[in-house]
Amino acid sequence: MNHQFKYSVIVPLYNKANYIIETINSVKEQIFKDWELIIVDDGSTDDSYELAIAASKESHADRIRVLKRLDYTKDKRGGSVCRNIGIKASKGRYLLFLDADDLLLPFCLQQRDNWIEKTPGFDMYIFNVAYCRGVEKEVFLKERPSSGYLFRYYLATNKRRFFLKSFLKSDVVWHTSGPVWDSHFINELNGFNEDFQRLQDPELHTRALLKRNNKVKYLMNITDYDILHRMDEDRLVWNEMDFFSNRINAIKKYIEYFSDFLNKEDETMLLRKLQGYLILAETICYRSIRSTNDKNKSKAFESILKDFYTDSNIKLIISPLFKIFMKAFRFSTRIAFLMRLKVPGILLLTYKKGL
DSSP states (O other), rough: OOOOOEEEEEEEESOOTTTHHHHHHHHOOOOOOOOEEEEEEOOOOOSSSHHHHHHHHHHHHHGGEEEEEETTOOSSSSHHHHHHHHHHHHHHHHEEEEEETTEEEHHHHHHHHHHHHSOOOSSSEEEEOEEEEEETEEEEEOOOHHHHHHHHHOOOHHHHHHHHHHHHTOOOOOOTTTTEEEEEHHHHHSOTTTTSSSSHHHHHHHHHHHHHHHHHOTTTTTOOOOEEOOOOOGGGGOOOOHHHHHHHHHHHHHHHHHHHHHHHTTHHHHHHTTTHHHHHHHHHHHHHHHOOOOOOHHHHHHHHEEEEETSSHHHOOOOEEEEEEEEHHHHHTTOHHHTTHHHHHHHHHHHHHHH
């Protein structure tokens, strides 16, 4: 395949009128110039699409395309659908995914290209992303790995499998914008799974790492963060109960998808790692109950979680040890003193660390 550009930056867009111009400008201002920008609008109801069109005509018009998801499909919508449209439309040798309110720092593509040129031949190159908030884009969290994680990484003989274990136990060890993808490899994967409305990125990364021939180059330990991911409150628009239900259903879908595969492959040890998602579901429920004084809401949260455990794929990964742990955890949630000390949360974290 002939590639017109070195890098394709793909941006799904939905109602980000307050941010999309700054995001587009962050791509235009790259020191490294061999790029294209593909924006796929998901049916925005504000001025996002019009602003993106106007910005694309101001400069670099030959390298910026603004597409409409509705021109490709009316049956499905969402970030995964838009990203897949961008993948199919891309003309770059390498692909990078960026949210419509996030920012590339000016040296981002230059830094990433330097490392790719130094170490060619990998399917995925993993870089650092930082989290920011406010008008001043204050950085409050960096994704650089902990010393403990790096120690285990250096000891691991199979790096691909090391990362796979992390994702299977719900440790998301890199952000959506962290990887630069070889275009051939992500097309081989058929891009994002459009049935996932949440956990789209962990699903894709897990699926990529399950491929035994996957060659992943981990650079988070030796590179500076080069993308800012916004975490402002106005990014979140949600109904509390719907938000809770959607997160639990996404966990259920993830477990169903990968437990089937791992069971067929007789990967008993990896199957056990999926208990990390059970812990995630319990953590979400525990925090939701702690944050509300509404008893009816608490009962609704518990009811949704109880139904979650009736699924046959969930039952498949529950071990005798997990059952014993859950009895201890449930007991701790009924003791007010232990709840004040956040003991249930500590128990959840301890169990997950042991997986």
